[in-house]
Amino acid sequence: MAEEALRRGYASSAAIPMVHENRVFGALNVYSSLPDAFDEEEMALLIEVAGDIAFALQAIELDLKRRQAEALRHKSEARLATILDIAVDAIVSVNQDQRITLFNQGAEKIFGYQAKEVLGQSHDILLPEHMIATHRQLINDFDGMISSTRQMGKSRPEILGKRKDGSTFPADASISRLVFGEETTYTVILRDITELKKAEALQEGRNMVLEKLAKGASLEEVLSILVAISRKYNPGMFCSVLLLDQEKKHLFHGAASGLPDFYNEAIHGLKIGPGVGSCGTAAYTGKRVIVEDIMTHPYWVPFRELGRKAGLRACWSEPILSSTGQILGTFALYYSEPLAPNSADLEFIKSTAHLAGIAIEKKQTEDALQRAYDDLEIKVAERTRELALANSQLKELDRLKSEFLATMSHELRTPLNSIIGFVGIILKGIAGDINEEQKKQLSMVYTSAKHLLALINNILDLSRIESGKYETSLETVRLEEVVAEVEQTLSPMVSQKGIQLIKELPREMPEIYTDRQKVLQILLNLANNAVKFTDKGEVRITCTIDDNTVKISVSDTGTGIKEENMVYLFEAFRQIDGTARRRYEGAGLGLHLCRKLVTLLGGEIWAQSEYGKGSIFTFTLPVRLQEGEPHEKKDLDRRG
Numbered sequence: 124m125a126e127e128a129l130r131r132g133y134a135s136s137a138a139i140p141m142v143h144e145n146r147v148f149g150a151l152n153v154y155s156s157l158p159d160a161f162d163e164e165e166m167a168l169l170i171e172v173a174g175d176i177a178f179a180l181q182a183i184e185l186d187l188k189r190r191q192a193e194a195l196r197h198k199s200e201a202r203l204a205t206i207l208d209i210a211v212d213a214i215v216s217v218n219q220d221q222r223i224t225l226f227n228q229g230a231e232k233i234f235g236y237q238a239k240e241v242l243g244q245s246h247d248i249l250l251p252e253h254m255i256a257t258h259r260q261l262i263n264d265f266d267g268m269i270s271s272t273r274q275m276g277k278s279r280p281e282i283l284g285k286r287k288d289g290s291t292f293p294a295d296a297s298i299s300r301l302v303f304g305e306e307t308t309y310t311v312i313l314r315d316i317t318e319l320k321k322a323e324a325l326q327e328g329r330n331m332v333l334e335k336l337a338k339g340a341s342l343e344e345v346l347s348i349l350v351a352i353s354r355k356y357n358p359g360m361f362c363s364v365l366l367l368d369q370e371k372k373h374l375f376h377g378a379a380s381g382l383p384d385f386y387n388e389a390i391h392g393l394k395i396g397p398g399v400g401s402c403g404t405a406a407y408t409g410k411r412v413i414v415e416d417i418m419t420h421p422y423w424v425p426f427r428e429l430g431r432k433a434g435l436r437a438c439w440s441e442p443i444l445s446s447t448g449q450i451l452g453t454f455a456l457y458y459s460e461p462l463a464p465n466s467a468d469l470e471f472i473k474s475t476a477h478l479a480g481i482a483i484e485k486k487q488t489e490d491a492l493q494r495a496y497d498d499l500e501i502k503v504a505e506r507t508r509e510l511a512l513a514n515s516q517l518k519e520l521d522r523l524k525s526e527f528l529a530t531m532s533h534e535l536r537t538p539l540n541s542i543i544g545f546v547g548i549i550l551k552g553i554a555g556d557i558n559e560e561q562k563k564q565l566s567m568v569y570t571s572a573k574h575l576l577a578l579i580n581n582i583l584d585l586s587r588i589e590s591g592k593y594e595t596s597l598e599t600v601r602l603e604e605v606v607a608e609v610e611q612t613l614s615p616m617v618s619q620k621g622i623q624l625i626k627e628l629p630r631e632m633p634e635i636y637t638d639r640q641k642v643l644q645i646l647l648n649l650a651n652n653a654v655k656f657t658d659k660g661e662v663r664i665t666c667t668i669d670d671n672t673v674k675i676s677v678s679d680t681g682t683g684i685k686e687e688n689m690v691y692l693f694e695a696f697r698q699i700d701g702t703a704r705r706r707y708e709g710a711g712l713g714l715h716l717c718r719k720l721v722t723l724l725g726g727e728i729w730a731q732s733e734y735g736k737g738s739i740f741t742f743t744l745p746v747r748l749q750e751g752e753p754h755e756k757k758d759l760d761r762r763g
Contacts, residue, residue, distance in 0.1 A: 139169050143177035151176060188415040213284075213313040217246045221259070224308065227671060228598040233315050235287035251285045261298075270536050284313065292317045318467070321356050325471075328352025329478055342486040346479065347376035353456075353475055354380040361435070363387070364443070364479055367395070367400050374406055377452060377483075398422050401440035402453040409450050411472075412440045416461040437462040441476040447659055451483045456502040535579050543572045584644075584716060595638040595723065597748060602673065605639065606664055609647050616654050623661040624654070632666070635673055636747040641720050646675060649740045650712045653679035660737070669744055680741040684732040693718045693732050717742070724748060 133154040141148045151173040155161065161169070213233045216225035223246055226238040236247055241248065247255050265753075282294045296313040324457045328348070336344050346364045353362045361381030365374040374393045393399065395406040400422055405412040410664070415437055417430040423438075437458040443451045452675045454476040456468075464472070546555055550562065557565070606626055616626045646664070653662040660680030667674050684692070695715040721728040724743045732738035 129621050132156050135160045137161045137166065137169060139166075139173040140725060141173045141177035141180070143174060143181050146175040146177075148180045188493070211314075213315075215246070215249070215313065215376060216308055216310040218309075219307050219683065221246050221309075223521065224247075225310070230313075233286075233292075233313070233460075249284060251283050251291050254283055260577065266399075281314075284315070293320050328355070332482065336482055338486055342482060345482045349475065349479055349482070350378045352382040352473075353759060354379075356471065357456075358456065363455050363457075364452060365390070365393070365406070365455070366452040366483065367406055371395075371450065374402060382457065383433050386429065386435075389429055390652040396637075400426050401438040403440045405440040405453045405733070406450055407454075409442050409444070409448075411442070412463060414438045414440075415622065417462075417465045428525045434459050436460050439464055439468070439472060441472045442481045443476045445480060445484045451480055451487075453605065454479050470607060529575060535575075539572055539576045539579065543616050544568065545573065547631065582712065584720075595748070596640065598639055599633055599634045600637055600639045601632065602643060602675075603628055603664055605643050605646060606666070608643060609650050609664070612647060613650055613654055616651075617662070618660065620654065620656055622654070622659060624650075624660055625663045627663060627665040628665065631669065633668060635668075635744065637724055637744055638748070641724060645717050645720050645742060646677070648717050649677040649742075653677050653681065653738070654739075657681035657737075672743050673746060675742045676739055678737060680737045683734040683738055684730070685734045689730065689732065693728070714740075 131154075134156050136152065136154045138742035139151045141151055146705045146723050151169065153161070157181060158505060205703050210227060210229045212229040212263055213230035215223060215230050217226050223241045223244055226236070226241050231237060236248075241655075246258075250258055261696065282296050282700050283291045283293045285291050289501045295314050295316045296311055297496040300307055301308045301310065329352070332345055332349055332352070334347060340731050350362050350364060354360060361379075363382055364377035366377040367374055369428055372394060374390070374395060376387050379387050386690055389515065390400075390402070393403050396402055397407055398421065399407065399612050401412045401414050404422055410424070414422060417423045417436050417438060423430060430438075435457045437460065440453050440455040443454055445451055454472065483522055549557065550565055550569060562563060610626065650662060652662060658681070661678075663676075663678045665676045665678070695712060718728050721742045721744070725748050726743045728742040729742070730740050
């Protein structure tokens with residue numbers, strides 16, 4: 124640099140810093156062709172000039188920053204103004220005197236004022252009279268809070284706003300506080316929640332309708348509630364529900380709200396069809412009908428005078444449909460001024476008609492069920508009378524049958540006993556000697572007579588049981604003695620067939636208290652059947668006992684019973700199919716009588732069988748049968 128200064132002809136130089144408020148902005152450089160050119164006076168002047176330049180530079184810099192800040196502020200204000208204007212909610216600012224300083228486009232739409240009408244005015248013009256004091260108190264309370272924002276209306280009376288036309292509306296609002304120096308600004312962001320409140324009230328009303336339906340309220344009550352809540356949803360509206368008759372030709376009054384009685388009476392019984400007003404057409408076509416002006420629409424030509432007299436100018440009608448799409452009636456909204464519906468109106472009328480459809484269909488279903496129930500009751504009563512008559516006749520026939528059997532059995536037993544007695548005397552030779560052929564023939568007569576007597580005795584016993592005249596004779600019974608008697612009785616038959624009769628009894632067999640003769644009859648019948656149908660092998664009598672019940676089983680190694688025949692075992696006069704069984708005599712009464720006797724003694728009887736291998740018949744008896752005890756236990760058929 125020295126070489127450059129010499130080249131330019133400089134002999135001396137001075138450098139003075141440009142400083143203002145302890146900030147260095149640069150340096151002031153001064154050159155001279157003379158040596159020692161700058162004395163003290165000149166240096167003082169140069170220092171002053173350098174300070175002035177630094178001051179000027181600072182001023183320029185501050186002005187630039189101010190201009191930039193102002194430009195940024197204007198830009199922010201413009202952006203904020205745009206945001207405020209496009210906001211749907213109302214944004215209103217007031218100063219400490221509670222005079223309006225900001226009123227955005229959202230506020231203009233909600234309150235109905237232009238901003239120029241309210242700026243500088245007291246915020247009281249936006250409040251109902253009864254809310255002014257409450258709002259001022261809210262502001263005072265807010266000033267004492269640390270927080271700079273607060274939700275309004277929480278834990279306090281509902282916030283209401285007042286429009287320019289004087290009408291009020293519910294609002295959801297929040298307030299913020301901005302303190303700038305000694306100036307405080309309050310800003311309220313407010314939203315009109317009229318539609319939300321209406322929707323909540325409507326939903327609450329519809330829930331009440333559903334609750335009434337669930338509790339079985341009448342259709343008239345449910346529809347009346349439905350039209351009432353619909354009217355509450357929009358106070359300037361009238362509404363009605365008309366019901367379509369079963370022939371699907373006429374509409375009848377169901378419920379209405381706000382409509383004069385003469386109008387409801389006039390349309391009661393309206394015949395549906397195309398162009399028959401809003402409701403008649405909707406019921407005929409099954410489609411929504413919107414008439415914005417009754418006085419000009421062709422559907423209302425026959426009803427214009429009626430509509431004018433009732434103060435009606437618009438009518439929107441929605442068909443009420445069942446879950447299967449059947450037309451049940453109409454739901455209609457009326458207005459006193461010409462009016463076109465918006466999307467919310469259309470959704471309202473559609474959903475309300477659907478709810479009405481649920482109520483009407485439920486009522487129709489209940490009516491149908493009641494009719495069916497009434498018809499069923501009538502049919503049941505008729506059938507009951509028929510069955511009672513038939514049962515009475517059957518009882519009489521059964522009584523006559525039992526009486527006849529008892530009489531015939533008695534009449535047959537007397538000569539049979541004589542025949543058996545006389546044949547027995549002849550066979551014993553008391554009346555004289557007889558040859559072998561005669562003995563053979565008389566033995567056949569004797570056997571047949573004994574079999575016939577047993578059959579008659581069975582029939583007589585059965586008729587007595589069924590007539591309730593068969594009594595039990597209770598006594599102490601030793602079962603081993605009963606089994607021994609059965610064994611002795613069947614011994615000749617067992618020996619003749621070459622089979623074994625085996626007894627399995629406990630060593631210490633306690634006594635039981637029952638009817639000995641009937642127990643013997645049951646066991647003898649079962650054992651006799653087992654021996655009769657067993658050609659080889661054995662018949663086994665088994666007895667077990669516990670504290671309260673004795674169980675006796677008779678098993679055999681005979682041919683057994685087919686599965687499909689088991690259900691017929693204990694039926695009266697029933698012979699089981701099978702060639703082997705046809706070789707033996709029998710009327711099919713033995714097992715049936717056994718079951719009756721076992722039941723009479725308070726026990727149960729059942730059978731198990733495997734075809735080709737044998738059968739087991741088991742019955743139980745109480746250890747002690749009480750005197751006069753009724754015994755109506757159900758017989759069991761247990762199969763193995």
